[in-house]
Amino acid sequence: MLIVYLILSVFGTCIGSFANVCIARIPQSLSVVSPGSFCSECKKSIKFYDNIPLISYILLKGRCRNCAAKIGLRYFLVELISGAAALLIFSYYGISLDGLFCFIFFELLLIISCIDIDHRIIPNILSLPGIGFFFAVSFFSQSITWQASFLGIMTGGIILYIIAFIYFLIRKVDGMGGGDIKLLAMAGAFIGWQGVVFTIFLSSMTGTLTIIGMMLSKQKLNMKTSIPFGPFICFGAVVYLLFGPQLIRWYLY
Numbered sequence: 001m002l003i004v005y006l007i008l009s010v011f012g013t014c015i016g017s018f019a020n021v022c023i024a025r026i027p028q029s030l031s032v033v034s035p036g037s038f039c040s041e042c043k044k045s046i047k048f049y050d051n052i053p054l055i056s057y058i059l060l061k062g063r064c065r066n067c068a069a070k071i072g073l074r075y076f077l078v079e080l081i082s083g084a085a086a087l088l089i090f091s092y093y094g095i096s097l098d099g100l101f102c103f104i105f106f107e108l109l110l111i112i113s114c115i116d117i118d119h120r121i122i123p124n125i126l127s128l129p130g131i132g133f134f135f136a137v138s139f140f141s142q143s144i145t146w147q148a149s150f151l152g153i154m155t156g157g158i159i160l161y162i163i164a165f166i167y168f169l170i171r172k173v174d175g176m177g178g179g180d181i182k183l184l185a186m187a188g189a190f191i192g193w194q195g196v197v198f199t200i201f202l203s204s205m206t207g208t209l210t211i212i213g214m215m216l217s218k219q220k221l222n223m224k225t226s227i228p229f230g231p232f233i234c235f236g237a238v239v240y241l242l243f244g245p246q247l248i249r250w251y252l253y
């Protein structure tokens with residue numbers, strides 16, 4: 001059993017390593033497949049033995065072997081989180097299709113969150129195929145029916161689009177980015193309409209608390225400071241995926 005856990009965590013960290021490539025390259029419209037990993041400073045390609053998830057970062061003390069440029073701690077964290085997520089998700093679902101779908105969903109949200117933090121965008125190239133992919137997944141999943149998936153897409157996408165449109169008519173400014181709406185539609189395809197409602201609720205709450213926290217810590221914050229909302233949506237969706245049904249039951253009864 002221990003060997004299975006070990007393989008799962010190594011698999012997770014490798015996917016995390018690939019997620020790092022996606023986070024760095026997708027916003028620049030670069031291929032995520034070729035060329036292989038290279039240092040963003042000196043552009044020298046990274047040898048396979050310096051590209052081992054988690055371990056290489058520790059051995060090289062977070063620096064490029066060639067030019068000693070610092071490699072962000074986030075590379076390490078994304079690999080670590082991915083390894084832990086693989087372990088948790090597959091222990092919960094077993095080695096199954098549902099486990100795999102759940103892990104893909106998690107990794108996609110992780111990639112989207114990091115890109116949104118870095119660039120304040122949620123690339124359509126991730127969210128739009130994501131909607132189609134998770135709708136297709138519903139036909140094979142034990143956790144969600146295609147009807148529930150369809151309703152989730154509608155709730156996430158269309159209803160929020162209408163709210164955003166009304167908001168725009170009244171205030172003449174965009175309240176919610178189109179990227180956030182597509183992200184919610186994608187999440188809805190996998191967690192259904194209850195999941196979307198839960199996610200909107202939790203993400204607005206955690207988002208608001210974060211803004212209040214930033215104001216209290218006297219950070220320079222004006223109306224134009226944009227805070228990426230994507231990571232809050234992703235957080236809400238993951239919390240729903242893990243604990244949602246229990247939380248709703250606890251709240252209602």
Ligand SMILES: [Zn+2]
Pocket residue numbers: 039040041042043044064065066067068069
């Ligand atoms: Zn370098």
